[in-house]
Amino acid sequence: MTVRAAFLALSWPLESACAASRVRELGEALAATSDWGLAHAAAGLRVWTSTHAPLSLEAIDGDRGVLIGATFPMPGAPPCRELPDATPRQLIAELSRRRWGRYIALVASARGGETWVYRDPSGALPGFAWSLGDGLEVVGSAMTGLPAGVGPRWPLLNWDRIADFVAKPAVCATQVLVDDVVAVQPGEALRLGSTGMSDVVWSPSAFAGNPIDDLDAAADELRARVSACAASLVGGYDRAILEVSGGLDSAIIAGSLHTTGRTSRIVEAINIAFGRPESDEQAYATAVAARAGLPLVQRQHEPSALDLSDLEAFAREQRPSANAVDPKWDRDEIERIRETGAEAIISGQGGDAVFMQMAGAGIVADAWRVKGWSVLRDPVLANVARRTRRSVWEVLRSARAEAVGRAPPVEGLWSSLISREVRAATADLKPKWLREAENCGLGPGKQLHIHALARFFLNEGPSRRRHEADVLYPLFAQPVLEHALRIPTPALAGSSYDRAFARSVFADRLPECVLNRRAKGIVTVYFARLIANSLGWLRPYLLDGCLAEAGVLDRARLELALSPEHLIWAAKPSDILWAVSTEAWVRHWQTRVPDSRTAPRRL
Known part of the structure; x- marks a missing residue:
């Protein structure tokens, strides 16, 4: 199962x-x-x-x-x-x-x-x-x-x-x-x-197309919906574990559960530190747990090496999942589930998308739709320029291009390892939610918001901990989604720092250190080192693998990406991790079922 x-x-x-x-x-x-x-x-x-x-x-x-x-x-x-x-x-x-x-x-x-x-x-x-x-x-x-x-x-x-x-x-x-x-x-x-x-x-577009004008009322309703959804989901379990990263989203969940009296169902909070200064959020997690009155268990992960046996065991699942590449997280949480008798894990994941952590010129384009040329005097223009580290004129030019559908494709959507043929074949591949937003004529900023929501479903991939407990995401509950979609993007993400609207809405539920924090924990270096420590077997596994043989992955791009120098200076570890988990999945299933008659591999 x-x-x-x-x-x-x-x-x-x-x-x-x-x-x-x-x-x-x-x-x-x-x-x-x-x-x-x-x-x-x-x-x-x-x-x-x-x-x-x-x-x-x-x-x-x-x-x-x-x-x-x-x-x-x-x-x-x-x-x-x-x-x-x-x-x-x-x-x-x-x-x-x-x-x-x-x-x-x-x-x-x-x-x-x-x-x-x-x-x-x-x-x-x-x-x-x-x-x-x-x-x-x-x-x-x-x-x-x-x-x-x-x-x-x-x-x-x-x-x-x-x-x-x-x-x-x-x-x-x-x-x-x-x-x-x-x-x-x-x-x-x-x-x-x-x-x-x-x-x-x-459809997200149905709600995004009906924006809320009264931002004070929007703030009150957002508080109420997050509180109700967190309390309702946790209320179905006698014992649960709360993931506390030390970031804003998990702090909002902890504070909301504390406000609604549901922390009595939380047996402990758990924090995973990734062994690097830029990803160590233990001090913030300690403050969050203390404010909510929860005992905190902390685990330290060091980037040892990928284990091929873990990948092969996980390849039996119904689809590839990046959760296979670093099983220590799963195992730590499974240990705590068994120790405490917890039936559920509560996570703040999804908050980055719902509260719109990302910045982009599309936010200015959305403001332009409402305010016209007066947007030049609006703080949102300078704020987006500051957050994206571009001049206001560059942001304005990009905003106008996005507004008329002339923005270049976002390179970050593609894996950097795919072949030229696959890149061409997937040029128009988009989430259905995003395509609906485009067809409905929603602004570029709200399209960015909806695209981020669609990307959340990567979190729902198979994992070992799902065998042991239910994983709950209160911030991605339907009532929260519907309401957040109606909040205009300049309000959600037009400040000089990320998720300013959410910070102000939940300020009284957050430790001061989290409320005033402006940086976010980064795990890129951790996973780049994980890959670097695995190159002995990983290089031939991918270079001589099924995906490269079938023309899905480009061997020249793989050679570059799997070089130690590239991993230090220009790594996109997520591309490599998705490739290796999919490679393991294909190798497992090709010994059990043949290729499709209508979509066979390209040899």
Whole structure:
């Protein structure tokens, strides 16, 4: 099982006796494992959940479907209405407006015939769908580690998707790299058996296009939503661990839990230091934990070397994950989970994107839309210039270019290791959320905001700790997302230092040292040293590997990137780490399944 809280659902047409017979056989196989328990049985639908950490289930509109996972009332929304004649799409839209949480919803049409699956916008629970034939459809939190006959029939290696993933992992974070399986996307509804037909139910652009004018009211509501979401998520567990990096976002979570009285559920806070002065935030973490009244456990990591056996063990997961390259973090947290009996890990990750830590000329372009030429007198112009270390004229010129769609492509989106052919093939590859923002005519700054939110889903990749505990991200909860999207980017990120709006909103919940901090812990050097200490085996592993042979990675670029001098002065360690984790994944799966017939490797 890939995650601690797992589920598996089978859906079939009532008139199919063959499918019903197969469901009985598969149910017996699942029961024989002792890992699965039948949690929901209805006409044409069965749902099993992990016996180790059973997910809660709730019926939807009588017998129209089932909610899998934890849900909470949306702030200010009335309860869900019963809509007996509604289509599955209408029921799902109603659900998304009135509930939030960590859930998957399965909804059938009133007279049977079709079933839809919806994944909540936070993407907290994974969802994969595939067909077993005879109208029998499967939805699960994982597509690996299942009894024989339940998993995908033809999960062939799709080399177009593999190349996309290596080129732009943040864009493809929620995709699968094999045929015959569809990943249900956050905020989307998928009709089972439709070979990938999905509808966008929840879109960031819908909220970003309705900005808030009253920033005082926006601040009050942001405080309330962060408090409510953190308290609600933590309230589902008796014992949890809080990650405290020492940065702003985890400090906001700690302060919010303290304010709402939920720190009684936190058994301890944990801080990981990465053995370098530029990444050591222990003093800040100590202040955060002390203010929240929490005991703090600190762990020091030194950049030893990558372990190939760790990569190979992790390659069995359903998709590559950078979490495999530095397993010490996972192991430290697993040790504390087992020691304390914690059932969940609370993290402030996602706050960088939600509170808009990044700066760019697009923020000025957004201000220009509202203020016109008077933006020249607005502090936002000088502030963005200061943060980006450019002259105000350079920023202004870039802002005007972005406003009319003439900005050059952002080099940071691409891996620096891919071949020229792959770069050309992925030139137009963007997150769907960003493409929607462009189509809706949102300003460049808000597009930057939405793009950062889409990149968050890299955090939802497989990890060892997810086998042991649920990982919760209160700052990426749907109510917080919707509200933050409505706050104009010049307010969120137009100050002379990062996340000034969030700092002011939560000032009374933060230690003074964190509130006044202007730098951020940097782990680039740590991971560059990790790679440098691994070059003995890493160079031939990548240079002679499957990705280079298939023309996904460029050997000349690899040679340069894996030189000690380059790692010191110009390293992009994330590119190398994503490449090596994907290489290990491909090597594992190519011994088990063949290449796709429609997207084979390019030799």
